[in-house]
Amino acid sequence: MNSNPLTSTVHATQAPRAAGVRRIAAALAIGMSAAFLASAPVHAAPIDSLVKGVKFDDDKGVAKDIADGMDPNATDSQGMPLLVLAAREKSDKVAAVLLDNPKTNIAAEDKAGENALMLASLNGDMELVKLLITKGAEVNKQGWTPLHYAAANGQDDVAKLLIGYSADVNALSPNGTTPLMMAARGDHMSTANLLLDHGANLNAKNQIGMNALDFAKQYKAPDAIKDLSARMGQAAH
Incomplete structure (x- = not known):
């Protein structure tokens, strides 16, 4: 069977061009996806926002989060309860908010067995030590x-x-x-x-x-x- 030399040449030149077009299209698609993701709003998980509020002693923000249904006994990514985290960070205003909530477990411990009163004592945080004791800390x-x-x-x-x-x-x-x-x-x-x-x-x-x-x-x-x-x-x- 005779082949047409012209047809063979066209096919030979079109194949790489087609592959090149596909590569360009794929690159454009990736670029568009990256651009889309970059422009899309990024929302922190609610617990991340709450933990940040504890670390920065944002008592109003933490109070709002808890009023909106967040658990006052939630833990951070390391398993540290919010009250223990507040004691570690000397976030006394947040600690007061948490201690005002009857659901807060004042005896909650981190993975090392440390509770809020222990860390407040370690830090010499007299006001928080007093508050914890008056609230019933052991x-x-x-x-x-x-x-x-x-x-x-x-x-x-x-x-x-x-x-x-x-x-x-x-x-x-x-x-x-x-x-x-x-x-x-x-x-x-x-x-x-x-x-x-x-x-x-x-x-x-x-x-x-x-x-x-x-x-x-x-x-x-x-x-x-x-x-x-x-x-x-x-x-x-």
């Missing part, structure tokens, strides 16, 4: 306590407040650590002295046999080493 929760957290950062005023609300100065964490050990670890001797003056046991040991002085030595806390050694020496005589 001062002597099981395991790590708010006093452990206050002692860890040398938050003397918070420690005094917690002790005034009957915080156990010899509270034991799950591994037997006391608030005094945490104060010694951070070389916070004013906090350590406060705890000792309120009955903290200088000789208490954790599960691996370390006492407060051992913590001071382990973490190279010079003031705590000096003062706790002197106290232990006095106690021995």
